[in-house]
Amino acid sequence: MASQTVPQATAERLPLYYRTLQQLVANGKTRISSSKFGELVQIDSTTIRKDFSYFGALGRKGYGYDTQYLMDFLKKTLYQDELNRVILIGVGHLGTALLNHNFLKNNNTQIVRAYDVDPKKIGTEVSGTKVFAMDELAANDHHEIVAAILTVPAAHAQEAAEKALASGIRGFLNFSPTTLNLPENAYVRHVDMTVELQALIYFLNHSMETKNS
Amino acid sequence: MASQTVPQATAERLPLYYRTLQQLVANGKTRISSSKFGELVQIDSTTIRKDFSYFGALGRKGYGYDTQYLMDFLKKTLYQDELNRVILIGVGHLGTALLNHNFLKNNNTQIVRAYDVDPKKIGTEVSGTKVFAMDELAANDHHEIVAAILTVPAAHAQEAAEKALASGIRGFLNFSPTTLNLPENAYVRHVDMTVELQALIYFLNHSMETKNS
DNA sequence: TAAGGATTGTGAAATAAAGAACAAATGAAT
DNA sequence: ATTCATTTGTTCTTTATTTCACAATCCTTA
Numbered sequence: 001m002a003s004q005t006v007p008q009a010t011a012e013r014l015p016l017y018y019r020t021l022q023q024l025v026a027n028g029k030t031r032i033s034s035s036k037f038g039e040l041v042q043i044d045s046t047t048i049r050k051d052f053s054y055f056g057a058l059g060r061k062g063y064g065y066d067t068q069y070l071m072d073f074l075k076k077t078l079y080q081d082e083l084n085r086v087i088l089i090g091v092g093h094l095g096t097a098l099l100n101h102n103f104l105k106n107n108n109t110q111i112v113r114a115y116d117v118d119p120k121k122i123g124t125e126v127s128g129t130k131v132f133a134m135d136e137l138a139a140n141d142h143h144e145i146v147a148a149i150l151t152v153p154a155a156h157a158q159e160a161a162e163k164a165l166a167s168g169i170r171g172f173l174n175f176s177p178t179t180l181n182l183p184e185n186a187y188v189r190h191v192d193m194t195v196e197l198q199a200l201i202y203f204l205n206h207s208m209e210t211k212n213s
Numbered sequence: 214m215a216s217q218t219v220p221q222a223t224a225e226r227l228p229l230y231y232r233t234l235q236q237l238v239a240n241g242k243t244r245i246s247s248s249k250f251g252e253l254v255q256i257d258s259t260t261i262r263k264d265f266s267y268f269g270a271l272g273r274k275g276y277g278y279d280t281q282y283l284m285d286f287l288k289k290t291l292y293q294d295e296l297n298r299v300i301l302i303g304v305g306h307l308g309t310a311l312l313n314h315n316f317l318k319n320n321n322t323q324i325v326r327a328y329d330v331d332p333k334k335i336g337t338e339v340s341g342t343k344v345f346a347m348d349e350l351a352a353n354d355h356h357e358i359v360a361a362i363l364t365v366p367a368a369h370a371q372e373a374a375e376k377a378l379a380s381g382i383r384g385f386l387n388f389s390p391t392t393l394n395l396p397e398n399a400y401v402r403h404v405d406m407t408v409e410l411q412a413l414i415y416f417l418n419h420s421m422e423t424k425n426s
Numbered sequence: 427t428a429a430g431g432a433t434t435g436t437g438a439a440a441t442a443a444a445g446a447a448c449a450a451a452t453g454a455a456t
Numbered sequence: 457a458t459t460c461a462t463t464t465g466t467t468c469t470t471t472a473t474t475t476c477a478c479a480a481t482c483c484t485t486a
Contacts, residue, residue, distance in 0.1 A: 006419075007472070007473070008472085008473095009472080009473060009474090010473090011412065011415055011416065011419075012412050014411070014412075014415065015405075015407065015408040015409075015411035015412055015415075016392075016405075016408060018411070019390060019407065019408070020392070023391075033432080033433065033434090034433075034434075035433085040392065041392055042392055042394075044474075044475070045433095046474075046475055046476075046477095047473085047474065047475080049433090049434065049435065049436085050435080050436080050473095050474085050475095052434095052435090053434090053435055053436070057434080057435070058434095059433080059434055059435085060433085060434075060481085060482060060483080061432080061433055061434040061435075061480070061481040061482045061483085062431080062432050062433050062434075062481065062482035062483045062484085063432080063433070063434085063482065063483060064432085064433065064434080065434090077415070078411045078414065078415055079414050079415070079418060080411065084410075084414055086410070093309070093310040093313040093314055094307075094310045094311075094314065096306070096310065097306040097307045097309065097310035098307075098406070100306040101306055101307065101406075103407075103410075106390075106407070107407050107410070107411075109407075109410060146414055146417065147410065147413055147414065147417070170417060171413050171414065171417045172413075173406070173409055173410055173413055177232060177319075178236075179229075179233070179253065179254055179255055181255075185420070187413060187416050187417050187420060189409045189410075189412060189413045191404060191406065191409055192228075192229075193311070193314075193386070193404065194228065194232065194316075194319070194320050194322075195228040195229060195232070196386055196402045196404055197297075197299070197320070197322060197360065197386055197402075198227070198228035198231070198291045198293065198320075199224065199225050199227075199228055199402060200360055200384050200385075200386055200400060200402045201291065201292050201297055201359055201360065201384065202224055202227065202228075202290070202291055202292070203224065203400050204359065204360070204383060204384045204400050205292060206219075206224075207398070207400055220442070220443070221442090221443095222442080222443060222444090223443090246462085246463065246464090247463075247464075248463085257444070257445065258463095259444075259445055259446075259447095260443085260444060260445075262463090262464065262465065262466085263443095263444085263445095263465085263466080265464095265465090266464090266465055266466070270464080270465070271464095272463080272464055272465085273451085273452065273453085273463085273464075274450070274451040274452045274453090274462080274463055274464040274465075275451065275452035275453045275454085275461080275462050275463050275464075276452065276453060276462080276463070276464085277462090277463065277464080278464090
Protein backbone atom coordinates (compact mmCIF):
# COMPACT_ATOMS: atom_id res chain seq x y z
CA MET A 1 0.00 0.00 0.00
CA ALA A 2 1.09 3.51 -0.72
CA SER A 3 0.30 4.51 2.82
CA GLN A 4 3.18 2.49 4.17
CA THR A 5 5.78 4.14 2.00
CA VAL A 6 4.63 7.76 1.66
CA PRO A 7 6.99 9.82 3.84
CA GLN A 8 5.48 12.15 6.39
CA ALA A 9 7.08 15.16 4.72
CA THR A 10 5.42 14.22 1.45
CA ALA A 11 2.01 13.72 3.03
CA GLU A 12 2.21 17.15 4.62
CA ARG A 13 2.80 18.76 1.25
CA LEU A 14 -0.19 17.15 -0.45
CA PRO A 15 -2.75 19.71 0.78
CA LEU A 16 -0.61 22.51 -0.63
CA TYR A 17 -0.37 20.71 -3.96
CA TYR A 18 -4.12 20.15 -3.95
CA ARG A 19 -4.96 23.77 -3.24
CA THR A 20 -2.58 25.00 -5.92
CA LEU A 21 -4.05 22.59 -8.46
CA GLN A 22 -7.54 23.83 -7.62
CA GLN A 23 -6.38 27.33 -8.52
CA LEU A 24 -4.75 26.14 -11.74
CA VAL A 25 -7.85 24.27 -12.84
CA ALA A 26 -10.02 27.26 -11.95
CA ASN A 27 -7.77 29.40 -14.13
CA GLY A 28 -8.18 27.06 -17.10
CA LYS A 29 -4.66 25.58 -17.08
CA THR A 30 -4.89 22.04 -18.39
CA ARG A 31 -1.26 20.96 -18.00
CA ILE A 32 1.77 21.88 -15.93
CA SER A 33 5.35 20.71 -15.60
CA SER A 34 6.95 19.88 -12.29
CA SER A 35 9.32 22.83 -12.64
CA LYS A 36 6.52 25.35 -13.27
CA PHE A 37 4.52 23.83 -10.45
CA GLY A 38 7.58 23.99 -8.24
CA GLU A 39 7.83 27.72 -8.81
CA LEU A 40 4.20 28.16 -7.78
CA VAL A 41 4.49 26.25 -4.54
CA GLN A 42 8.14 27.22 -3.97
CA ILE A 43 9.35 23.66 -3.71
CA ASP A 44 12.11 22.04 -5.76
CA SER A 45 10.75 20.26 -8.82
CA THR A 46 12.61 17.06 -7.97
CA THR A 47 10.87 16.93 -4.62
CA ILE A 48 7.53 17.34 -6.36
CA ARG A 49 8.19 14.56 -8.87
CA LYS A 50 9.36 12.26 -6.12
CA ASP A 51 6.34 13.12 -3.98
CA PHE A 52 4.00 12.22 -6.83
CA SER A 53 5.98 9.09 -7.65
CA TYR A 54 5.02 7.53 -4.32
CA PHE A 55 1.52 7.25 -5.75
CA GLY A 56 2.61 5.79 -9.08
CA ALA A 57 3.12 7.45 -12.45
CA LEU A 58 0.81 10.45 -12.38
CA GLY A 59 2.44 12.40 -15.19
CA ARG A 60 3.56 11.83 -18.75
CA LYS A 61 7.14 12.18 -19.87
CA GLY A 62 7.70 15.05 -22.24
CA TYR A 63 4.30 16.50 -21.32
CA GLY A 64 3.98 17.08 -17.61
CA TYR A 65 0.93 16.64 -15.46
CA ASP A 66 -2.73 16.95 -16.38
CA THR A 67 -4.02 19.42 -13.82
CA GLN A 68 -7.56 18.09 -13.72
CA TYR A 69 -6.41 14.48 -13.37
CA LEU A 70 -3.87 15.33 -10.70
CA MET A 71 -6.36 17.46 -8.79
CA ASP A 72 -8.94 14.66 -8.85
CA PHE A 73 -6.32 12.19 -7.70
CA LEU A 74 -5.30 14.36 -4.76
CA LYS A 75 -8.94 15.05 -3.97
CA LYS A 76 -9.48 11.36 -3.40
CA THR A 77 -6.15 10.83 -1.69
CA LEU A 78 -6.96 13.61 0.76
CA TYR A 79 -10.53 12.36 1.25
CA GLN A 80 -11.89 15.62 -0.09
CA ASP A 81 -14.38 13.75 -2.29
CA GLU A 82 -16.50 13.11 0.78
CA LEU A 83 -17.88 15.51 3.37
CA ASN A 84 -15.68 15.74 6.45
CA ARG A 85 -17.69 16.54 9.54
CA VAL A 86 -15.95 18.22 12.46
CA ILE A 87 -17.01 19.81 15.71
CA LEU A 88 -15.68 22.96 17.28
CA ILE A 89 -15.01 23.26 20.99
CA GLY A 90 -14.78 26.76 22.42
CA VAL A 91 -16.86 29.55 20.90
CA GLY A 92 -14.59 32.48 21.78
CA HIS A 93 -13.12 35.03 19.42
CA LEU A 94 -11.17 32.51 17.40
CA GLY A 95 -13.86 29.83 17.50
CA THR A 96 -16.44 32.32 16.24
CA ALA A 97 -14.13 33.39 13.45
CA LEU A 98 -13.73 29.77 12.36
CA LEU A 99 -17.49 29.26 12.47
CA ASN A 100 -17.99 32.31 10.27
CA HIS A 101 -15.34 31.07 7.89
CA ASN A 102 -17.09 28.96 5.30
CA PHE A 103 -15.07 25.77 5.17
CA LEU A 104 -17.31 24.29 2.52
CA LYS A 105 -16.30 26.89 -0.01
CA ASN A 106 -13.08 25.22 -1.12
CA ASN A 107 -13.12 22.33 1.28
CA ASN A 108 -15.45 19.52 1.81
CA THR A 109 -15.53 20.21 5.53
CA GLN A 110 -18.43 21.17 7.73
CA ILE A 111 -18.49 22.22 11.37
CA VAL A 112 -21.64 20.39 12.37
CA ARG A 113 -21.87 21.56 15.96
CA ALA A 114 -20.07 23.69 18.51
CA TYR A 115 -19.59 23.36 22.26
CA ASP A 116 -19.03 25.94 24.95
CA VAL A 117 -19.39 26.38 28.71
CA ASP A 118 -20.95 29.84 28.59
CA PRO A 119 -24.73 29.61 29.30
CA LYS A 120 -25.24 32.74 27.21
CA LYS A 121 -23.86 30.99 24.16
CA ILE A 122 -25.45 27.59 24.70
CA GLY A 123 -28.56 27.19 22.57
CA THR A 124 -27.64 29.98 20.18
CA GLU A 125 -26.53 29.62 16.59
CA VAL A 126 -23.31 31.03 15.22
CA SER A 127 -23.27 31.28 11.45
CA GLY A 128 -25.72 28.40 11.19
CA THR A 129 -24.00 26.14 13.69
CA LYS A 130 -25.73 25.33 16.96
CA VAL A 131 -23.84 25.75 20.22
CA PHE A 132 -24.24 22.95 22.75
CA ALA A 133 -23.27 22.68 26.40
CA MET A 134 -19.80 21.30 27.07
CA ASP A 135 -21.37 18.75 29.41
CA GLU A 136 -23.07 17.07 26.47
CA LEU A 137 -19.78 16.60 24.66
CA ALA A 138 -18.64 13.32 26.20
CA ALA A 139 -22.15 11.88 26.08
CA ASN A 140 -22.91 12.64 22.44
CA ASP A 141 -22.43 10.22 19.60
CA HIS A 142 -19.55 11.44 17.48
CA HIS A 143 -18.48 8.45 15.46
CA GLU A 144 -19.44 10.29 12.27
CA ILE A 145 -17.11 13.11 13.26
CA VAL A 146 -13.60 13.00 11.90
CA ALA A 147 -12.03 15.69 14.06
CA ALA A 148 -12.49 18.29 16.78
CA ILE A 149 -11.25 21.85 16.44
CA LEU A 150 -10.05 23.01 19.85
CA THR A 151 -10.34 26.74 20.48
CA VAL A 152 -10.63 26.80 24.25
CA PRO A 153 -8.30 28.51 26.75
CA ALA A 154 -5.09 26.53 27.34
CA ALA A 155 -6.14 25.58 30.85
CA HIS A 156 -9.18 23.70 29.57
CA ALA A 157 -7.78 22.17 26.41
CA GLN A 158 -6.70 18.84 27.91
CA GLU A 159 -10.04 18.28 29.61
CA ALA A 160 -11.98 19.21 26.48
CA ALA A 161 -9.85 16.92 24.34
CA GLU A 162 -10.44 14.02 26.70
CA LYS A 163 -14.18 14.52 26.53
CA ALA A 164 -14.08 14.59 22.76
CA LEU A 165 -11.96 11.46 22.79
CA ALA A 166 -14.51 9.76 25.02
CA SER A 167 -17.20 10.59 22.46
CA GLY A 168 -15.24 8.78 19.77
CA ILE A 169 -13.19 11.53 18.16
CA ARG A 170 -9.57 10.68 17.37
CA GLY A 171 -8.42 13.73 15.39
CA PHE A 172 -7.67 17.13 16.88
CA LEU A 173 -6.81 20.46 15.40
CA ASN A 174 -5.50 22.20 18.48
CA PHE A 175 -5.47 26.00 18.50
CA SER A 176 -5.00 26.19 22.25
CA PRO A 177 -1.44 27.06 23.28
CA THR A 178 -0.74 23.89 25.22
CA THR A 179 0.57 20.41 24.51
CA LEU A 180 -2.14 17.77 24.60
CA ASN A 181 -1.45 14.47 26.31
CA LEU A 182 -3.52 11.89 24.48
CA PRO A 183 -3.29 8.15 23.83
CA GLU A 184 -1.49 6.65 20.85
CA ASN A 185 -4.60 6.22 18.74
CA ALA A 186 -5.34 9.94 18.79
CA TYR A 187 -3.75 12.29 16.32
CA VAL A 188 -3.14 15.96 17.05
CA ARG A 189 -2.05 18.79 14.83
CA HIS A 190 -1.15 21.96 16.63
CA VAL A 191 -1.70 25.44 15.22
CA ASP A 192 -0.04 28.02 17.42
CA MET A 193 0.18 31.62 16.29
CA THR A 194 2.47 32.54 19.15
CA VAL A 195 4.93 29.82 18.23
CA GLU A 196 4.82 30.86 14.59
CA LEU A 197 5.33 34.51 15.41
CA GLN A 198 8.28 33.78 17.70
CA ALA A 199 9.85 31.49 15.12
CA LEU A 200 9.34 34.19 12.51
CA ILE A 201 11.04 36.80 14.65
CA TYR A 202 13.90 34.42 15.44
CA PHE A 203 14.56 33.67 11.78
CA LEU A 204 14.26 37.32 10.80
CA ASN A 205 16.91 38.25 13.33
CA HIS A 206 19.20 35.48 12.16
CA SER A 207 18.65 35.70 8.43
CA MET A 208 21.34 38.35 7.90
CA GLU A 209 24.05 35.96 9.03
CA THR A 210 22.76 32.85 7.30
CA LYS A 211 21.20 34.18 4.12
CA ASN A 212 23.94 35.26 1.73
CA SER A 213 22.48 34.31 -1.62
CA MET B 214 27.87 32.63 16.29
CA ALA B 215 25.24 30.21 17.43
CA SER B 216 22.91 31.37 14.69
CA GLN B 217 25.04 29.76 12.02
CA THR B 218 24.98 26.36 13.60
CA VAL B 219 21.51 26.10 15.17
CA PRO B 220 19.52 23.76 12.93
CA GLN B 221 16.21 24.96 11.62
CA ALA B 222 14.39 22.14 13.38
CA THR B 223 15.90 23.22 16.68
CA ALA B 224 15.00 26.88 16.18
CA GLU B 225 11.40 25.93 15.47
CA ARG B 226 11.16 24.09 18.78
CA LEU B 227 12.45 26.98 20.89
CA PRO B 228 9.07 28.75 21.19
CA LEU B 229 7.51 25.54 22.47
CA TYR B 230 10.28 25.17 25.03
CA TYR B 231 9.85 28.78 26.07
CA ARG B 232 6.11 28.51 26.53
CA THR B 233 6.45 25.32 28.55
CA LEU B 234 9.08 26.88 30.78
CA GLN B 235 6.81 29.86 31.39
CA GLN B 236 4.20 27.44 32.68
CA LEU B 237 6.71 25.59 34.85
CA VAL B 238 7.99 28.81 36.41
CA ALA B 239 4.44 30.00 36.96
CA ASN B 240 3.74 26.75 38.77
CA GLY B 241 6.72 27.23 41.05
CA LYS B 242 8.96 24.49 39.61
CA THR B 243 12.57 25.56 40.04
CA ARG B 244 14.35 22.69 38.29
CA ILE B 245 13.58 20.08 35.64
CA SER B 246 15.42 17.26 33.94
CA SER B 247 15.54 16.83 30.19
CA SER B 248 13.55 13.61 30.48
CA LYS B 249 10.72 15.19 32.49
CA PHE B 250 10.75 18.17 30.19
CA GLY B 251 10.66 15.82 27.25
CA GLU B 252 7.51 14.22 28.55
CA LEU B 253 5.85 17.62 28.84
CA VAL B 254 6.64 18.73 25.31
CA GLN B 255 6.49 15.21 23.85
CA ILE B 256 9.96 15.34 22.40
CA ASP B 257 12.78 12.87 23.04
CA SER B 258 15.04 13.99 25.88
CA THR B 259 18.14 13.52 23.75
CA THR B 260 16.75 15.93 21.19
CA ILE B 261 16.10 18.46 23.94
CA ARG B 262 19.60 18.21 25.37
CA LYS B 263 21.10 18.52 21.94
CA ASP B 264 18.89 21.51 21.14
CA PHE B 265 20.06 23.29 24.27
CA SER B 266 23.68 22.32 23.68
CA TYR B 267 23.81 24.49 20.55
CA PHE B 268 23.64 27.46 22.89
CA GLY B 269 26.30 26.18 25.30
CA ALA B 270 26.03 24.41 28.62
CA LEU B 271 22.67 25.54 29.99
CA GLY B 272 22.20 22.75 32.54
CA ARG B 273 24.14 21.10 35.32
CA LYS B 274 25.04 17.43 35.31
CA GLY B 275 23.30 15.42 37.98
CA TYR B 276 20.87 18.29 38.56
CA GLY B 277 19.06 19.23 35.36
CA TYR B 278 18.01 22.68 34.26
CA ASP B 279 17.11 25.72 36.33
CA THR B 280 13.71 26.69 34.95
CA GLN B 281 14.01 30.39 35.65
CA TYR B 282 17.47 30.62 34.13
CA LEU B 283 16.47 28.61 31.07
CA MET B 284 13.30 30.63 30.61
CA ASP B 285 15.24 33.89 30.79
CA PHE B 286 17.78 32.58 28.33
CA LEU B 287 15.11 31.58 25.82
CA LYS B 288 13.31 34.86 26.38
CA LYS B 289 16.36 36.73 25.16
CA THR B 290 17.13 34.23 22.43
CA LEU B 291 13.61 34.62 21.08
CA TYR B 292 13.71 38.42 21.46
CA GLN B 293 10.82 38.29 23.88
CA ASP B 294 12.61 40.65 26.26
CA GLU B 295 11.65 43.53 23.98
CA LEU B 296 8.28 44.59 22.62
CA ASN B 297 7.62 43.23 19.14
CA ARG B 298 5.39 45.51 17.15
CA VAL B 299 3.35 44.05 14.33
CA ILE B 300 0.58 45.24 12.05
CA LEU B 301 -2.47 43.34 10.93
CA ILE B 302 -3.77 43.49 7.38
CA GLY B 303 -7.36 42.43 6.81
CA VAL B 304 -9.93 43.05 9.54
CA GLY B 305 -12.32 40.21 8.69
CA HIS B 306 -13.52 37.47 10.99
CA LEU B 307 -10.07 36.05 11.62
CA GLY B 308 -8.35 39.43 11.77
CA THR B 309 -10.85 40.66 14.31
CA ALA B 310 -10.35 37.53 16.39
CA LEU B 311 -6.61 38.13 16.42
CA LEU B 312 -7.10 41.76 17.41
CA ASN B 313 -9.30 40.67 20.29
CA HIS B 314 -6.75 38.11 21.34
CA ASN B 315 -4.41 39.82 23.76
CA PHE B 316 -0.97 39.03 22.47
CA LEU B 317 0.68 40.96 25.25
CA LYS B 318 -0.59 38.57 27.86
CA ASN B 319 2.06 35.90 27.45
CA ASN B 320 3.90 37.47 24.59
CA ASN B 321 5.72 40.66 24.20
CA THR B 322 3.88 41.37 20.99
CA GLN B 323 1.56 44.21 20.12
CA ILE B 324 -0.59 44.78 17.07
CA VAL B 325 -0.04 48.50 16.73
CA ARG B 326 -2.32 49.16 13.79
CA ALA B 327 -4.63 47.40 11.38
CA TYR B 328 -5.43 47.93 7.72
CA ASP B 329 -8.51 47.20 5.66
CA VAL B 330 -10.22 48.26 2.44
CA ASP B 331 -13.74 48.48 3.85
CA PRO B 332 -14.71 52.17 4.37
CA LYS B 333 -17.01 51.10 7.19
CA LYS B 334 -14.07 49.71 9.13
CA ILE B 335 -11.54 52.42 8.35
CA GLY B 336 -11.28 54.92 11.21
CA THR B 337 -12.82 52.58 13.75
CA GLU B 338 -11.04 50.86 16.60
CA VAL B 339 -11.08 47.13 17.16
CA SER B 340 -10.08 46.13 20.66
CA GLY B 341 -7.99 49.27 21.01
CA THR B 342 -6.30 49.03 17.63
CA LYS B 343 -7.05 51.65 15.00
CA VAL B 344 -8.02 50.55 11.51
CA PHE B 345 -6.40 52.44 8.65
CA ALA B 346 -7.06 52.48 4.92
CA MET B 347 -5.14 49.93 2.86
CA ASP B 348 -3.98 52.79 0.64
CA GLU B 349 -1.92 54.19 3.48
CA LEU B 350 -0.08 50.93 3.99
CA ALA B 351 2.70 51.34 1.44
CA ALA B 352 3.17 55.00 2.35
CA ASN B 353 3.47 54.60 6.10
CA ASP B 354 6.72 54.31 7.98
CA HIS B 355 7.03 50.78 9.28
CA HIS B 356 10.68 50.32 10.09
CA GLU B 357 9.79 49.83 13.75
CA ILE B 358 7.46 47.01 12.77
CA VAL B 359 8.88 43.51 12.85
CA ALA B 360 6.13 41.68 11.00
CA ALA B 361 2.76 41.86 9.27
CA ILE B 362 -0.06 39.47 10.00
CA LEU B 363 -1.92 38.77 6.78
CA THR B 364 -5.59 37.93 7.17
CA VAL B 365 -6.93 39.06 3.80
CA PRO B 366 -8.70 36.94 1.17
CA ALA B 367 -6.29 34.82 -0.85
CA ALA B 368 -6.81 36.91 -3.96
CA HIS B 369 -5.47 40.04 -2.25
CA ALA B 370 -2.67 38.52 -0.17
CA GLN B 371 0.14 39.00 -2.68
CA GLU B 372 -0.74 42.63 -3.29
CA ALA B 373 -1.07 43.37 0.42
CA ALA B 374 2.26 41.69 1.17
CA GLU B 375 3.99 43.74 -1.49
CA LYS B 376 2.63 46.96 -0.03
CA ALA B 377 3.82 45.96 3.42
CA LEU B 378 7.20 45.07 1.99
CA ALA B 379 7.39 48.49 0.36
CA SER B 380 6.79 50.09 3.75
CA GLY B 381 9.81 48.27 5.17
CA ILE B 382 8.34 45.09 6.63
CA ARG B 383 10.27 41.88 6.00
CA GLY B 384 8.41 39.36 8.18
CA PHE B 385 5.02 37.87 7.35
CA LEU B 386 2.66 35.63 9.21
CA ASN B 387 0.41 34.58 6.37
CA PHE B 388 -3.05 33.29 7.25
CA SER B 389 -4.30 33.66 3.68
CA PRO B 390 -4.53 30.38 1.82
CA THR B 391 -2.09 31.24 -0.93
CA THR B 392 1.65 31.04 -1.51
CA LEU B 393 3.34 34.43 -1.36
CA ASN B 394 5.97 35.29 -3.90
CA LEU B 395 8.40 37.64 -2.18
CA PRO B 396 12.09 38.51 -2.53
CA GLU B 397 14.85 36.66 -0.70
CA ASN B 398 15.15 39.16 2.13
CA ALA B 399 11.53 38.60 3.18
CA TYR B 400 10.60 35.77 5.48
CA VAL B 401 7.16 34.17 5.48
CA ARG B 402 5.57 31.69 7.83
CA HIS B 403 2.32 30.25 6.63
CA VAL B 404 -0.54 29.27 8.92
CA ASP B 405 -3.18 27.41 6.97
CA MET B 406 -6.06 25.72 8.76
CA THR B 407 -7.23 24.01 5.62
CA VAL B 408 -3.84 22.46 5.04
CA GLU B 409 -3.64 21.35 8.66
CA LEU B 410 -7.11 19.86 8.58
CA GLN B 411 -6.44 17.95 5.38
CA ALA B 412 -3.13 16.66 6.71
CA LEU B 413 -4.89 15.61 9.90
CA ILE B 414 -7.55 13.70 7.98
CA TYR B 415 -4.91 12.07 5.80
CA PHE B 416 -2.89 10.84 8.76
CA LEU B 417 -5.99 9.67 10.61
CA ASN B 418 -7.00 7.55 7.67
CA HIS B 419 -3.53 6.08 7.35
CA SER B 420 -2.68 5.62 11.00
CA MET B 421 -4.31 2.19 11.22
CA GLU B 422 -1.87 0.73 8.74
CA THR B 423 1.25 2.50 9.97
CA LYS B 424 0.77 2.72 13.71
CA ASN B 425 1.26 -0.68 15.24
CA SER B 426 2.88 0.18 18.53
C1' DT C 427 7.32 8.90 -39.81
C1' DA C 428 11.51 10.50 -38.13
C1' DA C 429 14.15 13.70 -35.35
C1' DG C 430 14.59 16.75 -31.67
C1' DG C 431 13.23 18.83 -27.56
C1' DA C 432 10.88 18.33 -23.18
C1' DT C 433 9.93 16.17 -19.03
C1' DT C 434 9.10 12.39 -16.10
C1' DG C 435 10.46 8.72 -12.83
C1' DT C 436 14.06 6.96 -10.14
C1' DG C 437 18.49 5.09 -8.44
C1' DA C 438 22.42 7.01 -6.02
C1' DA C 439 24.58 10.71 -3.30
C1' DA C 440 24.28 14.32 -0.07
C1' DT C 441 22.31 16.60 3.70
C1' DA C 442 19.62 17.06 7.82
C1' DA C 443 17.52 15.37 11.84
C1' DA C 444 16.68 12.11 15.44
C1' DG C 445 18.04 8.65 18.64
C1' DA C 446 21.31 5.45 21.30
C1' DA C 447 24.94 5.10 24.30
C1' DC C 448 28.11 6.57 27.53
C1' DA C 449 31.93 9.23 29.81
C1' DA C 450 32.19 13.15 32.75
C1' DA C 451 30.53 15.74 36.22
C1' DT C 452 27.51 16.96 39.80
C1' DG C 453 24.41 16.50 43.80
C1' DA C 454 22.83 13.95 47.66
C1' DA C 455 23.27 10.78 51.40
C1' DT C 456 25.70 8.68 54.99
C1' DA D 457 35.05 12.36 52.96
C1' DT D 458 33.23 8.76 50.20
C1' DT D 459 30.02 6.44 47.69
C1' DC D 460 26.22 6.14 44.70
C1' DA D 461 22.53 7.68 41.92
C1' DT D 462 21.47 11.23 38.65
C1' DT D 463 21.75 13.75 34.58
C1' DT D 464 24.11 16.46 31.27
C1' DG D 465 26.82 17.12 26.98
C1' DT D 466 28.43 14.81 23.14
C1' DT D 467 30.03 11.26 19.89
C1' DC D 468 28.44 7.88 16.94
C1' DT D 469 24.72 5.45 14.53
C1' DT D 470 20.52 5.36 12.31
C1' DT D 471 16.75 7.24 9.92
C1' DA D 472 14.48 10.65 7.08
C1' DT D 473 14.55 14.01 3.56
C1' DT D 474 16.34 16.47 -0.17
C1' DT D 475 18.94 16.97 -4.22
C1' DC D 476 21.59 15.34 -8.28
C1' DA D 477 21.93 13.18 -12.54
C1' DC D 478 20.28 10.80 -16.30
C1' DA D 479 18.01 6.99 -18.94
C1' DA D 480 13.48 6.23 -20.60
C1' DT D 481 9.72 7.96 -22.68
C1' DC D 482 6.54 10.84 -24.65
C1' DC D 483 5.04 15.01 -27.26
C1' DT D 484 5.58 17.96 -31.24
C1' DT D 485 6.65 19.47 -35.56
C1' DA D 486 8.26 19.20 -39.99
